């Protein structure tokens with residue numbers, strides 16, 4: 001200890017329920033929420049509908065391509081020519097890789113590299129899926145293309161860039177996929193969020209449909225129309241023009257994804273810290289443990305004690321840099337025994353550990369490297 005673990009049996013169950021939730025849609029795996037090539041292969045091998053990876057950096061996509069992965073959609077833009085150039089050898093070897101774009105500056109940069117390398121570089125338009133309601137910006141700030149008119153302009157602009165090949169569209173409805181609507185003790189807020197989600201679903205579906213049609217009219221042949229994330233499978237799958245949905249967090253099921261009304265996944269991954277002190281009868285202090293997640297700072301970004309049951313944080317300390325004191329009711333914990341914790345965000349767990357200990361039937365069966373364990377750090 002400390003070590004990170006992945007329970008293969010729970011992962012299997014999560015994969016099955018995610019396949020069910022996605023209906024007949026293909027599922028692209030969001031690598032940011034996995035960050036371990038063993039797990040990526042394990043998931044991809046599970047079912048033919050699990051297909052392709054959504055990467056979070058071009059350097060990562062280039063590395064994964066050399067590791068034998070294919071069909072890589074880089075979901076966030078690359079700007080510098082050196083980064084864009086990374087994927088060119090892989091494209092020339094026949095790998096399917098798409099770069100994300102939404103501004104003409106992106107197109108110009110990609111086109112320049114394509115011209116220098118004499119290759120048409122496949123790109124994906126990122127369509128903003130925010131819903132704007134009176135007084136509420138229901139969504140995230142990512143793409144500049146947030147309506148049909150801008151999308152139409154984008155498709156027209158493409159014609160100026162012969163080394164750019166637009167083959168994909170991605171619309172990530174973060175406000176539906178990534179926002180819990182069943183948070184304990186937040187009844188009124190949950191009701192508001194569920195209502196906003198309901199309204200947003202209709203609106204974003206129409207936007208995606210219209211933009212696909214616009215692109216097709218401008219001669220774009222979409223190989224991929226990507227939608228959603230773990231929290232939106234039930235709605236994203238309903239759009240016939242969507243060819244695939246994305247899932248990342250649902251595989252490990254980190255605790256941010258405990259708070260959705262429509263589904264429950266099982267806590268497949270987490271980490272163990274060791275009890276090293278017992279300053280008061282019911283207080284046990286563990287070594288390490290302070291792996292707080294990114295995003296708006298708040299209690300939902302701290303890890304949570306998982307097993308043994310009955311552990312809770314000390315409000316003034318929470319999960320600490322080198323020590324994590326826990327209150328435990330319900331029996332003595334021995335020095336040297338583990339306390340299992342769950343991370344808030346799935347993939348970030350792997351940034352703190354070189355290995356994932358694979359558990360099955362309550363026993364350790366293997367240990368596999370994370371991205372970090374393979375010496376890879378992208379963001």
Ligand SMILES: Cc1ncc(COP(=O)(O)O)c(C=O)c1O
Nearest residue numbers: 030033172229230246247248249
């Ligand atoms: C573009 C995009 N698609 C899909 C997802 C969904 O990932 P997850 O299933 O891990 O929530 C994300 C998460 O941020 C994303 O940025």
